Amino acid sequence: MTWLTWRQHRKQFLFAIIGLAVLAAVLVPTGRSQYRAFDGSGLAACLRTMGETIDYRLADTDCHEPLERFSAEYSGDFAPAVLLIFLPLLVGLFFGAPMVAREVERGTHRLVWTQGTTRLRWAVTKFGLVGAGALLLAAAYAALASWWLYPIAVAHAGRFDYLAFDVQGIAPVGYTVFTVALGTFAGTVWQKVLPAMALTLVGFVGARVAVELARPNFLPPVERRFPVVAYTFPNPMLSDWILDRNVYDASGQVIVPGGDVFCDPPCPEYDPAAYNVHLYQPAGRFWLFQFIEAGLFVALAASLLALAVYRVRRRIA
């Protein structure tokens, strides 16, 4: 059974490895030059020292200049990086969806089941081996993408920002496990490759969008209030995930929606009692959120796999 599974999927693995090698061939050299610029421009050191103080003055030594230099060179890399969010979908489409659907569509499962291999053993071996392969792949590309994106994400809008969060850390591993499980399950329901793939696509997009929208509320956001008219304002290099920013006047009315205002005293345009409110998730919660997100998707994957095993045992003829 192990040999059979390997024999059925070795081509896919070969392609996946080639794909991974191509990705590495692009990311490793560009990443190395990025890191050289990141360290060489003094940005890395500056962010390390600046990333700790909360109150910040414009006159303080800031990372503005090295940040500009670094961003001018590399900020264009952020957009293509966002496309890495589709890697889990590809693994789910090509590894997950055909796993059961292709066998059932062609009737090849019957040959195996009448040779003394139980349905349970068939399902466990297939899901286990292909799943383990997908997991290894996912770990490899997640590690590669996390390493590569780190400097750009830090220089852009923080590692916590929408879609940057999604290609780093362990979240992509969770997405991949989920998508493969979803594809497998879809194959036990529709039992044809193309509809199973379409269902995987829809399920992936649906689940990802839903969790993306829920993510800001995994934990209650923290509020930070600070005056408009002051010499100091919160350090923009803390990499917090700022969810909402508004300016209020003394009576609590919003005067600037969706923005913040800093003004050195004396500042005639603004009432001295006016204040900014930021609603944010602190940068220190990054890994906690990664674990919550990955955990959610792994839990979904476990239930889908259980359903798939159930359907293989009871429903497929």
Place this chain on the structure above:
Amino acid sequence: MLWLTWRQHRTHVLFAVLALAALAAVLVPTGRQMHRVFVDSGLSGCLDAMSRAEFVPEDATDCGAGRFADRYGLFGTVAIVFAVLPLLVGMFFGAPLVAREVEHGTHRLVWTQGTTRLRWAAVKLSLVGTVTLALAVAYAELVSWWLTPLARAGASRFSSLTFDVVGVVPIGYTVFAVAAGIAAGTVWRRMVPAMAATLVAFLATRVAVAVARPHFLPVRERRFPVVTDTRPNALLGDWLLDYGLYAPDGHKLRRVYRASCAPAATESCPYLPGSYNLHTYQPADRFWLFQHIEAGIFAALAVVLLALAVHRIRRRIA
């Protein structure tokens, strides 16, 4: 044959129309809100007035474009995701078109009922082609409209991946992806390999053309002195390709966007007299020309791939 093709693909079409409706349900309300803010905040009018002069005074307003771009930055990121829509259409519409029939052997039934291979291919290709074209036009229009305010307030409509999801290029990509899927299906004749081949062909071609894009037409140069009290107008929307500070003898000193000294402070200016800044760029008014060149390249590739597919259907598939 018409009825058969419709019958084989109607779930596909239903699916695509639902997806388009879901996309519209997200984009229309958010887009209307963004357009409203764009006009009401005076940004739209200000950009119209400001985006004419090549150089503007040092303290010229940016019309609040920076704040607007910050506020709606997430929309720009989400728009990047739309770059994969043509690929999905190619994988799910193009690749199975021939591959599924041949994999299941159903093409033989049709070919032995008096329908010629050419007629079979022509009807299938033209029907599926028309439907995908209509879909592509619909989503390209929708995304272009949605992204307009952000593209005008942001760096440039040319900037990386904004160019790729607006205008006519998404239509070119879609037609190409579908053609690649069909051709892959006539070569591999099984669905999953055909889909994988579509994926690889699409990615490779897109990357190759995107790398060539800055050189579709000769770049222009903008040279301006270090000692000046004006700066290049960033609101023009030119596609800036390279920039640097040059010594009077023409060799590049540093890669900076702009080095400058106010005319009043010439004595303390650290740069050699006669140093200049040099920007190379594609002007903003070439946007549609570039769109048509890029879409044309992909449409031409699509025609070649379709001809290959028809040839293989007529001669190679048994």
